[in-house]
Amino acid sequence: MSSTEWPLWEVFVRSRRGLSHVHAGSLHAPDAEMALRNARDVYTRREEGVSLWVVPSAVIEASTPDERDSFFDPAADKIYRHPTFYDVPEGVEHL
Amino acid sequence: MITPPDSSPPPLRSSGEQSRGAPDPAADRQAKQLFDYTLALADDALVSAQRMGWWISRAPQLEEDLALANIGLDQLGQARTLLAYAGQVEGAGRGEDDLAYLRDERDFRNVHLVERDQSDFGVAMARLLLFSAWQAELYGALRTSTDTTLAGVAGKAVKEVAYHLDHARQWVLRLGDGTEESHERMQAALDAEWRYLLELFDNDWLDGDLVEAGVAIDPARLCDAVLARIEPVVTEATLVVPEVAPAIGGGRRGLHTEQMGYLLAEMQHLTRSHPGATW
Numbered sequence: 001m002s003s004t005e006w007p008l009w010e011v012f013v014r015s016r017r018g019l020s021h022v023h024a025g026s027l028h029a030p031d032a033e034m035a036l037r038n039a040r041d042v043y044t045r046r047e048e049g050v051s052l053w054v055v056p057s058a059v060i061e062a063s064t065p066d067e068r069d070s071f072f073d074p075a076a077d078k079i080y081r082h083p084t085f086y087d088v089p090e091g092v093e094h095l
Numbered sequence: 096m097i098t099p100p101d102s103s104p105p106p107l108r109s110s111g112e113q114s115r116g117a118p119d120p121a122a123d124r125q126a127k128q129l130f131d132y133t134l135a136l137a138d139d140a141l142v143s144a145q146r147m148g149w150w151i152s153r154a155p156q157l158e159e160d161l162a163l164a165n166i167g168l169d170q171l172g173q174a175r176t177l178l179a180y181a182g183q184v185e186g187a188g189r190g191e192d193d194l195a196y197l198r199d200e201r202d203f204r205n206v207h208l209v210e211r212d213q214s215d216f217g218v219a220m221a222r223l224l225l226f227s228a229w230q231a232e233l234y235g236a237l238r239t240s241t242d243t244t245l246a247g248v249a250g251k252a253v254k255e256v257a258y259h260l261d262h263a264r265q266w267v268l269r270l271g272d273g274t275e276e277s278h279e280r281m282q283a284a285l286d287a288e289w290r291y292l293l294e295l296f297d298n299d300w301l302d303g304d305l306v307e308a309g310v311a312i313d314p315a316r317l318c319d320a321v322l323a324r325i326e327p328v329v330t331e332a333t334l335v336v337p338e339v340a341p342a343i344g345g346g347r348r349g350l351h352t353e354q355m356g357y358l359l360a361e362m363q364h365l366t367r368s369h370p371g372a373t374w
Contacts, residue, residue: 006156027157028157028158029158033265034265034269037265038158038161038162041162041165042158042161045161045165
């Protein structure tokens with residue numbers, strides 16, 4: 001028996017101009033057009049957004065917990081990557 | 096249409112002015128006309144919202160459940176503003192709740208299209224297509240009404256209704272141009288609902304004065320534009336525009352189908368069983 005379940009979509013909402021789209025959650029929809037409309041109904045009912053993206057969940061390539069050591073741990077002792085070694089000249093407000 | 100008894104009637108009162116001082120038969124008659132008109136628009140929205148609410152927890156998917164609830168709530172919002180205004184125009188102290196919950200069946204002015212059972216999803220979408228196409232044209236035209244309250248309601252509702260129409264269109268396209276079974280059921284639903292379309296364009300009940308004063312929109316003049324919104328969707332969905340005899344109608348005069356009584360019983364029972372109850 002083939003699956004009758006609609007495919008899953010990931011929803012990204014931009015809350016206002018100038019900000020980036022942020023992952024809000026996921027939903028089911030038969031196709032992209034309906035996914036966009038469902039996203040509007042499920043995730044922007046309370047004025048949460050001004051722009052929506054929907055992406056088929058199946059096309060997202062995600063890192064796995066197994067890769068955590070090799071992916072993320074090496075960054076832990078590289079404090080020089082943080083811009084904290086500079087003296088900020090006096091009077092500079094917007095750095 | 097009724098010709099006014101005097102040749103130069105005073106301007107229509109708008110935004111709920113109350114009559115004061117000496118009785119003024121012409122002003123009272125105008126207030127009654129505006130009350131009836133506002134009530135007709137309000138009842139269409141209210142009864143449609145009640146039918147839409149039936150789908151909550153019953154829609155085929157959670158996402159659709161929310162979509163139909165949103166649509167019903169939009170319609171309820173339209174109804175509330177219109178009912179409150181009707182009560183103001185009437186000037187008898189009735190508010191939106193009194194008009195929604197304490198009127199009897201014969202005092203409701205909604206068309207038959209919105210009051211019948213719609214527990215088939217195809218029927219619900221066919222009806223939403225017809226009704227929101229009608230509301231889109233009606234509210235679009237009402238935005239320039241000389242009555243500022245009606246124009247205000249229309250200005251807000253026109254955006255809501257555009258979304259309702261789009262939602263109905265998406266589903267009619269998918270079901271009409273879907274499987275063999277969905278195609279047949281969508282066509283059957285459309286045939287069933289189409290009989291009730293013409294009642295929307297009936298203008299016998301509407302006083303010509305209101306139209307001439309730029310307060311109301313003559314429903315008959317919206318017919319072509321409404322059909323021009325509906326028919327391309329039907330054709331694109333590989334369905335056939337039905338050729339069916341129109342139903343008798345009568346909703347605008349307070350004559351309703353058998354199902355209206357059951358709808359009102361459910362909608363009104365709480366308020367009537369517990370008068371004055373609050374949360």
